[in-house]
Amino acid sequence: MRRETPVARIRLVLSPEVAIGPGKVNLLEGIRETGSISAAGRRMGMSYKRAWMLVDTMNGDFSKPLVKAIKGGKAGGGAALTALGKDVLERYRRIEQATAQAAAGDLAALNRSRRKPSKT
């Protein structure tokens, strides 16, 4: 499905080396919801290798890991967000929400100024 509603996408640049954008945040959210790095990556159309690499990067970028391994269970273990992982996810979503509210009028105006695709 193509998204037709205009949106403001956010990339938080914490330092020249450390940034958090929609990809990492959606992956964190997916891990929280599925309890699995591979399942979270899969529903984003991301390879397991790529998902694992993003998690590894995020864990190294912060003072404590954002994602931890969960041992045991019928699937032989999974993954979960740490307290810091939940905190990062919540702060990003809060910024995103505040931006969406602040930007709504301007986004709608910009969208009206956009060239409309021809109907043919």
Add this chain to the structure above:
Amino acid sequence: MRRETPVARIRLVLSPEVAIGPGKVNLLEGIRETGSISAAGRRMGMSYKRAWMLVDTMNGDFSKPLVKAIKGGKAGGGAALTALGKDVLERYRRIEQATAQAAAGDLAALNRSRRKPSKT
């Protein structure tokens, strides 16, 4: 110079094909300030070809051009923003400013949770 203050970068996605981010907006601002596409690109470290391509894309993405050619003058002509170009630039900067204000506390907290580079 490396930017050490955390920032929220914005990318406005108006449709699957049309987006405006820092690159295009800084180019518009540069054209407004220098009166020249090549000078605006140069100060961003961007080739003239790339700058011209971005302008061409923006002009085609909206119902009217954002950048127009200015004939004459000692340099044999230059470029200026149209009313719509100024409008797009101003709306983007307003969204960016509102986001910066809304995000300040969360950005500072995320930055404190970041792993600090070793001093060696």
